[in-house]
Amino acid sequence: MTKIGIRYTKPRKLVFEALAHYSKPVSVAEINYYLKNKIDLSSIYRTLELMKKSNIAEETEFGDGKKRYELISEKGHHHHLICENCGDIEDIKMKEDELLNKVKTKSKFAIKKHKLEFFGLCPNCQ
Protein backbone atom coordinates (compact mmCIF):
# COMPACT_ATOMS: atom_id res chain seq x y z
CA MET A 1 0.00 0.00 0.00
CA THR A 2 1.26 3.38 -0.99
CA LYS A 3 0.24 6.60 0.63
CA ILE A 4 1.63 9.86 -0.52
CA GLY A 5 0.97 13.34 0.66
CA ILE A 6 1.69 16.65 -0.91
CA ARG A 7 4.62 16.61 -3.29
CA TYR A 8 7.43 19.07 -3.54
CA THR A 9 7.44 19.80 -7.24
CA LYS A 10 9.08 22.21 -9.62
CA PRO A 11 6.06 24.54 -9.94
CA ARG A 12 5.75 24.73 -6.18
CA LYS A 13 9.42 25.52 -5.71
CA LEU A 14 9.22 28.20 -8.37
CA VAL A 15 6.05 29.88 -7.18
CA PHE A 16 7.41 29.97 -3.66
CA GLU A 17 10.63 31.44 -4.97
CA ALA A 18 8.74 34.10 -6.90
CA LEU A 19 6.67 35.10 -3.90
CA ALA A 20 9.77 35.22 -1.73
CA HIS A 21 11.53 37.36 -4.28
CA TYR A 22 8.83 40.01 -4.35
CA SER A 23 7.86 39.90 -0.67
CA LYS A 24 4.78 41.96 -1.42
CA PRO A 25 1.38 41.05 -2.87
CA VAL A 26 1.83 40.14 -6.54
CA SER A 27 -0.53 39.11 -9.29
CA VAL A 28 -0.39 35.85 -11.19
CA ALA A 29 0.81 37.76 -14.24
CA GLU A 30 3.74 39.14 -12.26
CA ILE A 31 4.66 35.71 -10.97
CA ASN A 32 4.48 34.37 -14.50
CA TYR A 33 6.63 37.18 -15.80
CA TYR A 34 9.24 36.51 -13.13
CA LEU A 35 9.24 32.80 -13.94
CA LYS A 36 9.48 33.47 -17.68
CA ASN A 37 6.90 30.83 -18.65
CA LYS A 38 8.89 28.06 -17.03
CA ILE A 39 5.61 26.69 -15.75
CA ASP A 40 2.06 26.88 -16.96
CA LEU A 41 -0.34 29.56 -15.77
CA SER A 42 -2.78 26.94 -14.55
CA SER A 43 -0.06 25.48 -12.37
CA ILE A 44 0.55 28.87 -10.84
CA TYR A 45 -3.14 29.21 -10.08
CA ARG A 46 -3.36 25.74 -8.63
CA THR A 47 -0.24 26.20 -6.57
CA LEU A 48 -1.47 29.49 -5.15
CA GLU A 49 -4.78 27.89 -4.26
CA LEU A 50 -2.88 25.22 -2.41
CA MET A 51 -0.64 27.72 -0.64
CA LYS A 52 -3.69 29.65 0.41
CA LYS A 53 -5.37 26.60 1.88
CA SER A 54 -2.16 25.61 3.63
CA ASN A 55 -1.71 29.05 5.12
CA ILE A 56 1.54 29.58 3.29
CA ALA A 57 0.26 32.46 1.19
CA GLU A 58 -2.39 35.09 1.63
CA GLU A 59 -4.74 36.48 -0.99
CA THR A 60 -5.65 40.13 -1.33
CA GLU A 61 -7.50 42.29 -3.82
CA PHE A 62 -6.83 45.94 -4.35
CA GLY A 63 -9.77 46.58 -6.63
CA ASP A 64 -8.28 46.24 -10.10
CA GLY A 65 -9.79 42.86 -10.83
CA LYS A 66 -6.79 40.66 -10.15
CA LYS A 67 -6.00 38.78 -7.03
CA ARG A 68 -2.62 39.17 -5.42
CA TYR A 69 -0.64 36.81 -3.27
CA GLU A 70 2.11 37.14 -0.75
CA LEU A 71 3.87 34.76 1.58
CA ILE A 72 2.71 34.68 5.15
CA SER A 73 6.20 35.32 6.34
CA GLU A 74 7.97 36.51 9.41
CA LYS A 75 6.37 39.86 8.65
CA GLY A 76 3.26 38.64 10.39
CA HIS A 77 -0.19 40.15 10.08
CA HIS A 78 -0.12 43.50 8.38
CA HIS A 79 -2.02 45.78 6.05
CA HIS A 80 -1.21 47.75 2.93
CA LEU A 81 -0.93 51.23 1.63
CA ILE A 82 -1.32 51.26 -2.15
CA CYS A 83 -0.30 54.09 -4.45
CA GLU A 84 -3.17 54.74 -6.85
CA ASN A 85 -0.75 56.11 -9.41
CA CYS A 86 2.26 53.80 -9.59
CA GLY A 87 0.96 50.79 -7.68
CA ASP A 88 3.72 50.89 -5.11
CA ILE A 89 2.89 49.06 -1.92
CA GLU A 90 3.95 49.84 1.61
CA ASP A 91 3.29 47.56 4.54
CA ILE A 92 1.58 48.79 7.65
CA LYS A 93 1.57 47.13 11.01
CA MET A 94 -0.71 48.33 13.73
CA LYS A 95 -2.12 47.33 17.02
CA GLU A 96 -5.72 46.56 16.35
CA ASP A 97 -7.07 44.92 19.47
CA GLU A 98 -9.34 47.85 20.16
CA LEU A 99 -10.62 47.85 16.63
CA LEU A 100 -11.45 44.16 16.78
CA ASN A 101 -12.95 44.32 20.23
CA LYS A 102 -15.26 47.11 19.22
CA VAL A 103 -16.56 45.13 16.29
CA LYS A 104 -16.90 41.97 18.32
CA THR A 105 -18.93 43.88 20.86
CA LYS A 106 -21.19 45.52 18.34
CA SER A 107 -21.84 42.45 16.21
CA LYS A 108 -22.82 38.84 16.76
CA PHE A 109 -20.65 37.60 13.91
CA ALA A 110 -17.85 35.17 14.71
CA ILE A 111 -15.01 37.08 13.14
CA LYS A 112 -12.27 35.09 11.47
CA LYS A 113 -10.26 37.66 9.65
CA HIS A 114 -10.28 41.20 8.38
CA LYS A 115 -8.71 43.20 5.61
CA LEU A 116 -7.66 46.80 5.77
CA GLU A 117 -6.14 48.66 2.88
CA PHE A 118 -5.32 52.30 2.43
CA PHE A 119 -5.22 54.01 -0.94
CA GLY A 120 -3.51 57.23 -1.87
CA LEU A 121 -0.38 58.63 -3.44
CA CYS A 122 3.13 57.64 -2.53
CA PRO A 123 5.78 60.32 -1.92
CA ASN A 124 7.06 60.06 -5.49
CA CYS A 125 3.66 60.46 -7.09
CA GLN A 126 2.39 63.36 -5.03
Added chain:
Amino acid sequence: MTKIGIRYTKPRKLVFEALAHYSKPVSVAEINYYLKNKIDLSSIYRTLELMKKSNIAEETEFGDGKKRYELISEKGHHHHLICENCGDIEDIKMKEDELLNKVKTKSKFAIKKHKLEFFGLCPNCQ
Protein backbone atom coordinates in the same frame (compact mmCIF):
# COMPACT_ATOMS: atom_id res chain seq x y z
CA MET B 1 -25.42 75.92 -30.45
CA THR B 2 -26.49 73.01 -28.32
CA LYS B 3 -24.83 71.93 -25.11
CA ILE B 4 -26.10 69.04 -23.13
CA GLY B 5 -24.85 67.48 -19.95
CA ILE B 6 -25.58 64.14 -18.34
CA ARG B 7 -28.97 62.71 -19.20
CA TYR B 8 -31.49 61.13 -16.94
CA THR B 9 -32.25 57.89 -18.75
CA LYS B 10 -34.11 54.68 -18.14
CA PRO B 11 -31.00 52.58 -17.33
CA ARG B 12 -29.88 55.19 -14.84
CA LYS B 13 -33.22 55.33 -13.12
CA LEU B 14 -33.36 51.55 -12.92
CA VAL B 15 -29.83 50.99 -11.64
CA PHE B 16 -30.38 53.63 -8.99
CA GLU B 17 -33.63 51.96 -8.06
CA ALA B 18 -31.94 48.58 -7.77
CA LEU B 19 -29.15 49.91 -5.56
CA ALA B 20 -31.68 51.70 -3.38
CA HIS B 21 -33.72 48.54 -3.07
CA TYR B 22 -30.82 46.46 -1.78
CA SER B 23 -29.08 49.13 0.29
CA LYS B 24 -26.03 46.91 0.63
CA PRO B 25 -23.17 46.15 -1.74
CA VAL B 26 -24.50 44.13 -4.68
CA SER B 27 -22.90 42.59 -7.74
CA VAL B 28 -23.81 43.42 -11.30
CA ALA B 29 -25.43 40.01 -11.61
CA GLU B 30 -27.69 40.78 -8.69
CA ILE B 31 -28.68 44.13 -10.14
CA ASN B 32 -29.41 42.45 -13.44
CA TYR B 33 -31.49 39.79 -11.74
CA TYR B 34 -33.50 42.43 -9.92
CA LEU B 35 -34.08 44.34 -13.14
CA LYS B 36 -35.07 41.18 -15.01
CA ASN B 37 -33.05 42.02 -18.14
CA LYS B 38 -34.92 45.25 -18.68
CA ILE B 39 -31.61 46.82 -19.59
CA ASP B 40 -28.40 45.47 -21.03
CA LEU B 41 -25.53 44.33 -18.84
CA SER B 42 -23.16 46.76 -20.50
CA SER B 43 -25.49 49.60 -19.56
CA ILE B 44 -25.39 48.48 -15.97
CA TYR B 45 -21.61 48.47 -16.07
CA ARG B 46 -21.43 51.87 -17.71
CA THR B 47 -23.97 53.34 -15.35
CA LEU B 48 -22.13 52.05 -12.31
CA GLU B 49 -18.90 53.48 -13.64
CA LEU B 50 -20.62 56.83 -13.97
CA MET B 51 -22.15 56.63 -10.50
CA LYS B 52 -18.76 55.79 -9.09
CA LYS B 53 -17.12 58.79 -10.74
CA SER B 54 -19.96 61.04 -9.63
CA ASN B 55 -19.71 59.84 -6.04
CA ILE B 56 -23.19 58.43 -6.11
CA ALA B 57 -22.11 54.84 -5.65
CA GLU B 58 -19.16 53.14 -4.04
CA GLU B 59 -17.32 50.06 -5.25
CA THR B 60 -16.13 47.25 -3.01
CA GLU B 61 -14.66 43.81 -3.45
CA PHE B 62 -15.02 41.01 -0.98
CA GLY B 63 -12.59 38.65 -2.63
CA ASP B 64 -14.82 36.47 -4.78
CA GLY B 65 -13.87 38.09 -8.05
CA LYS B 66 -16.85 40.35 -8.56
CA LYS B 67 -17.15 43.97 -7.74
CA ARG B 68 -20.03 45.19 -5.67
CA TYR B 69 -21.73 48.54 -5.56
CA GLU B 70 -23.83 50.42 -3.06
CA LEU B 71 -25.28 53.89 -2.91
CA ILE B 72 -23.38 56.45 -0.93
CA SER B 73 -26.44 57.23 1.11
CA GLU B 74 -27.32 58.87 4.38
CA LYS B 75 -25.59 55.87 5.96
CA GLY B 76 -22.30 57.65 5.47
CA HIS B 77 -18.87 56.05 5.55
CA HIS B 78 -18.98 52.57 6.97
CA HIS B 79 -17.41 49.14 6.72
CA HIS B 80 -18.70 45.62 6.30
CA LEU B 81 -18.90 42.34 8.06
CA ILE B 82 -19.37 39.51 5.57
CA CYS B 83 -20.58 36.02 6.38
CA GLU B 84 -18.27 33.54 4.67
CA ASN B 85 -21.04 30.98 4.57
CA CYS B 86 -24.23 32.69 3.42
CA GLY B 87 -22.84 36.00 2.18
CA ASP B 88 -24.95 38.08 4.51
CA ILE B 89 -23.61 41.57 5.04
CA GLU B 90 -23.76 43.74 8.12
CA ASP B 91 -22.71 47.37 8.20
CA ILE B 92 -20.26 48.65 10.73
CA LYS B 93 -19.68 52.23 11.65
CA MET B 94 -16.77 53.20 13.77
CA LYS B 95 -14.79 56.18 14.85
CA GLU B 96 -11.53 55.84 13.04
CA ASP B 97 -9.65 59.03 13.57
CA GLU B 98 -7.06 57.27 15.67
CA LEU B 99 -6.64 54.55 13.08
CA LEU B 100 -6.11 57.05 10.29
CA ASN B 101 -3.92 59.38 12.25
CA LYS B 102 -1.57 56.59 13.16
CA VAL B 103 -1.15 55.60 9.55
CA LYS B 104 -0.75 59.16 8.41
CA THR B 105 1.95 59.67 10.96
CA LYS B 106 3.83 56.53 10.10
CA SER B 107 3.70 56.89 6.35
CA LYS B 108 4.47 59.56 3.80
CA PHE B 109 1.61 58.53 1.55
CA ALA B 110 -1.17 61.04 0.92
CA ILE B 111 -4.10 58.86 1.93
CA LYS B 112 -7.30 59.29 0.01
CA LYS B 113 -9.43 56.42 1.17
CA HIS B 114 -9.35 53.13 2.96
CA LYS B 115 -11.29 49.92 3.02
CA LEU B 116 -11.91 47.72 5.99
CA GLU B 117 -13.85 44.49 5.82
CA PHE B 118 -14.36 41.77 8.37
CA PHE B 119 -15.05 38.17 7.45
CA GLY B 120 -16.57 35.48 9.61
CA LEU B 121 -19.83 33.68 10.30
CA CYS B 122 -23.13 35.37 10.97
CA PRO B 123 -25.28 34.26 13.91
CA ASN B 124 -27.37 31.97 11.71
CA CYS B 125 -24.38 30.18 10.22
CA GLN B 126 -22.39 29.61 13.38
Added chain:
DNA sequence: GACATATTGCAAATCATTTGTAATAATAAA
Protein backbone atom coordinates in the same frame (compact mmCIF):
# COMPACT_ATOMS: atom_id res chain seq x y z
C1' DG C 1 13.78 0.04 -10.35
C1' DA C 2 8.71 -0.53 -10.51
C1' DC C 3 4.42 0.84 -8.89
C1' DA C 4 0.71 3.95 -7.40
C1' DT C 5 -0.98 8.32 -7.64
C1' DA C 6 -0.40 13.33 -7.17
C1' DT C 7 0.52 16.82 -10.29
C1' DT C 8 1.58 18.91 -14.55
C1' DG C 9 0.89 21.09 -19.23
C1' DC C 10 -2.16 21.91 -22.67
C1' DA C 11 -6.39 23.20 -24.58
C1' DA C 12 -10.80 24.53 -24.00
C1' DA C 13 -14.38 26.50 -21.10
C1' DT C 14 -16.13 29.88 -18.04
C1' DC C 15 -17.00 34.17 -15.84
C1' DA C 16 -16.71 39.12 -15.20
C1' DT C 17 -15.98 43.12 -17.55
C1' DT C 18 -14.94 46.21 -21.55
C1' DT C 19 -15.39 48.12 -26.03
C1' DG C 20 -16.93 49.41 -31.00
C1' DT C 21 -20.77 50.85 -33.43
C1' DA C 22 -25.09 51.74 -35.58
C1' DA C 23 -29.55 52.89 -33.84
C1' DT C 24 -32.14 55.37 -30.40
C1' DA C 25 -33.67 58.71 -27.13
C1' DA C 26 -33.10 62.98 -24.37
C1' DT C 27 -32.72 67.77 -24.35
C1' DA C 28 -31.77 72.52 -26.24
C1' DA C 29 -32.98 75.65 -29.69
C1' DA C 30 -36.00 77.20 -33.29
Added chain:
DNA sequence: TTTATTATTACAAATGATTTGCAATATGTC
Protein backbone atom coordinates in the same frame (compact mmCIF):
# COMPACT_ATOMS: atom_id res chain seq x y z
C1' DT D 1 -44.28 71.33 -31.14
C1' DT D 2 -40.81 70.22 -34.31
C1' DT D 3 -36.10 69.89 -35.43
C1' DA D 4 -31.34 69.42 -34.65
C1' DT D 5 -27.73 67.81 -31.91
C1' DT D 6 -25.37 64.53 -29.39
C1' DA D 7 -25.31 61.58 -25.21
C1' DT D 8 -26.57 57.07 -24.48
C1' DT D 9 -28.29 52.68 -25.48
C1' DA D 10 -28.52 47.66 -27.08
C1' DC D 11 -26.15 44.30 -29.29
C1' DA D 12 -22.38 41.69 -30.51
C1' DA D 13 -17.87 40.76 -30.18
C1' DA D 14 -13.46 41.20 -27.69
C1' DT D 15 -10.74 40.96 -23.68
C1' DG D 16 -8.70 39.39 -19.39
C1' DA D 17 -8.59 36.64 -15.36
C1' DT D 18 -9.43 32.28 -13.67
C1' DT D 19 -11.04 27.40 -13.83
C1' DT D 20 -11.44 22.77 -15.46
C1' DG D 21 -10.96 18.07 -17.93
C1' DC D 22 -7.75 14.95 -19.17
C1' DA D 23 -3.86 12.41 -21.02
C1' DA D 24 0.97 12.54 -20.09
C1' DT D 25 4.44 13.00 -16.60
C1' DA D 26 6.99 13.22 -12.34
C1' DT D 27 7.33 12.17 -7.40
C1' DG D 28 7.79 9.40 -3.44
C1' DT D 29 7.20 4.63 -1.56
C1' DC D 30 8.12 -0.10 -1.45
